Amino acid sequence: MIYKEFNKCRLCPRNCNVNRNKNELGYCKASNKIKVARASLHYWEEPCLSGNNGSGTIFFSNCNMGCIFCQNYDISTLNKGKEITIERFSEICLELQEKGANNINLVTPTHYVPLIKEGLILAKKKGLKIPIIYNTSSYENIDTIKLLDGLIDIYLPDLKYYNNEYSIKYSNTPNYFKYASIAIKEMYRQVGKPKFNKDGIMIKGMIVRHLMLPSREEDKKKIINYLYKTYKDNIYISIMNQYTPIRKLKYKELNNKIDNKIYENIINYAYDLGIRNCFVQDEETQSESFIPIFNNEGV
Numbered sequence: 351m352i353y354k355e356f357n358k359c360r361l362c363p364r365n366c367n368v369n370r371n372k373n374e375l376g377y378c379k380a381s382n383k384i385k386v387a388r389a390s391l392h393y394w395e396e397p398c399l400s401g402n403n404g405s406g407t408i409f410f411s412n413c414n415m416g417c418i419f420c421q422n423y424d425i426s427t428l429n430k431g432k433e434i435t436i437e438r439f440s441e442i443c444l445e446l447q448e449k450g451a452n453n454i455n456l457v458t459p460t461h462y463v464p465l466i467k468e469g470l471i472l473a474k475k476k477g478l479k480i481p482i483i484y485n486t487s488s489y490e491n492i493d494t495i496k497l498l499d500g501l502i503d504i505y506l507p508d509l510k511y512y513n514n515e516y517s518i519k520y521s522n523t524p525n526y527f528k529y530a531s532i533a534i535k536e537m538y539r540q541v542g543k544p545k546f547n548k549d550g551i552m553i554k555g556m557i558v559r560h561l562m563l564p565s566r567e568e569d570k571k572k573i574i575n576y577l578y579k580t581y582k583d584n585i586y587i588s589i590m591n592q593y594t595p596i597r598k599l600k601y602k603e604l605n606n607k608i609d610n611k612i613y614e615n616i617i618n619y620a621y622d623l624g625i626r627n628c629f630v631q632d633e634e635t636q637s638e639s640f641i642p643i644f645n646n647e648g649v
Contacts (some may be wrong), residue, residue, distance in 0.1 A: 387431035389648030406451030416522030
């Protein structure tokens with residue numbers, strides 16, 4: 351099937367304008383078919399998402415960012431995975447629901463949004479009832495997010511950088527904060543304040559993640575300050591220390607884990623601002639064991 355959004359692909363701010371319907375590849379190297387590397391129950395998301403049953407994560411191959419430290423390098427850069435039909439995508443959603451997943455968690459989905467949209471509509475017609483999570487780097491065009499209005503229950507966006515210098519240096523992503531902040535505002539407009547079921551599992555709302563990188567403490571504070579001033583207690587913020595260097599990088603500062611003292615300083619900064627709707631992590635998350643194996647399980 352031909353999707354008009356792929357004729358001149360502008361799903362993300364790179365605006366490659368390639369014709370993916372004619373096998374032209376843009377920055378993310380995605381075709382006009384969904385490509386998935388893993389679909390399984392995942393227990394290491396925020397507690398209100400994973401709970402005891404796990405989050406039904408679907409890891410999409412390819413990526414529109416270029417993070418040199420990416421922990422999912424095998425699928426984001428090497429593009430490992432398997433191409434599937436929209437029909438098969440809908441079946442995977444239902445299979446995860448059958449396994450008891452609390453939600454369907456779409457990980458790095460930006461470049462497949464038109465296909466995902468159709469697949470979710472089909473899955474809902476077949477009986478998909480659990481909440482849908484859109485788990486994104488936030489390097490999004492607002493029109494792409496608007497395509498999902500009414501389909502997504504929980505937005506799980508990153509807010510990686512405030513300073514454009516760092517977003518270019520570490521992720522080859524110009525104007526990251528500009529695009530991410532606009533996209534996140536649209537996400538909030540769609541889902542509003544957080545709602546939970548009787549078991550404490552989130553069923554509606556937004557959690558904004560900030561993965562801390564070594565050093566650059568002022569940039570972290572600017573992000574946290576921006577989120578609280580903009581959204582107050584109407585969202586949750588997840589301050590993550592799980593950065594794990596998995597190979598030697600050209601920037602020496604990225605070859606270290608997060609210093610515990612710096613992490614504590616950032617948590618204290620958030621608390622002093624007035625932030626209470628916040629998730630934090632312990633040292634055990636700084637481990638390669640938390641990085642999934644991308645072996646096409648469940649695909």
